[in-house]
Amino acid sequence: MARSSRPMPPVITLYDSPGSGSQTWVPAIWRIRLILNYKRLPYRTVWVQFPDVEPTLRALGAPPSSRRPDGRPVYTLPVVVDPTRNPRVPQIISNTNSIAEYLESTYPARPIFPEGSRALQTLFVHYIQDVFVKPLLPIMIPASYGRLPNRSQTHFHGASAPSHPLPLSPGPERERAWQRVKMQFDFLAIVLEKNASDGDGVVAQGHHLSYADFALCAILLWIEQIAPQDGWARIRDWNGGRWARLRHRCQDYMDVL
Structure with missing residues (x-):
């Protein structure tokens, strides 16, 4: 009888927008990818082309990264979804600086904000x-x-x-x-x-x-x-x-x- 495979542990998902082929290129997204790798955090990439960014992020329930002067939401990448602490209610974070702050506070090992900086x-x-x-x-x-x-x-x-x-x-x-x-x-x-x-x-x-x-x-x-x-x-x-x-x-x- 075949052994039942164990479910894979949840990992962070980084939403990225590809260039030609699956190539990361957006500076704001590169910034988060560098942090994830530096902190040695397991993650996977989901590629989202520009026409699909807003509907994809709305479906996720991601907060807008900013708002226009008239109050309308703006949805941009990167977005990070982190189910590792609570798979039933994953953390969904938008805006590059907010993501960096979240990763630093949640995973303080190998800090990117040394004390006092x-x-x-x-x-x-x-x-x-x-x-x-x-x-x-x-x-x-x-x-x-x-x-x-x-x-x-x-x-x-x-x-x-x-x-x-x-x-x-x-x-x-x-x-x-x-x-x-x-x-x-x-x-x-x-x-x-x-x-x-x-x-x-x-x-x-x-x-x-x-x-x-x-x-x-x-x-x-x-x-x-x-x-x-x-x-x-x-x-x-x-x-x-x-x-x-x-x-x-x-x-x-x-x-x-």
Whole structure:
């Protein structure tokens, strides 16, 4: 008689949006994936194309990640579902920063917010996602659109969504855009270099990876995957190769499960 198989223990589910093939690329989602891997938490990925994000998250009962000025909910990825503490009533968390806070408080081993660093890291991550990344958007958004599956590309042609952005043509305008990007990298290199006297000068906390590093590395991985020749080939050599060294520090936490 065949043995009855034991049910698999519940694991965390990360909802992600694929690029061409099942490839993770969205910086906000990369940030959470790096944290899950760093904390060595078992998880699985569910891929959701852009047209299916809102209906999928509504069906899950996920809270909106934000709200429009008129109060209407906005549903975006990543979303994490954690049934490991209570399989009957799993925790469902939206919004990248909220997910990071949840994972840190629920699974404190291998902390991403070392003691006394939470406020400064929060400011650092706010700078990365709201200031540092802005000059990249005219370059990276059109390139990212071109890597989407056909069905997701079609979604952005709908009447309720803006037309897809046009890429910058090679030439002076594109080079000026990259110069604006480099100004942000140069400034950040100066800030991080202040850790060189009591750290390695690469990671934000001096010696150990933290949430701030994962927020920045997620941007680097976005550039590497979407614009390997026009983008990453430039950036990896800027500031004495600092950004390639940071990416290397995060290398062990880039698995896609």
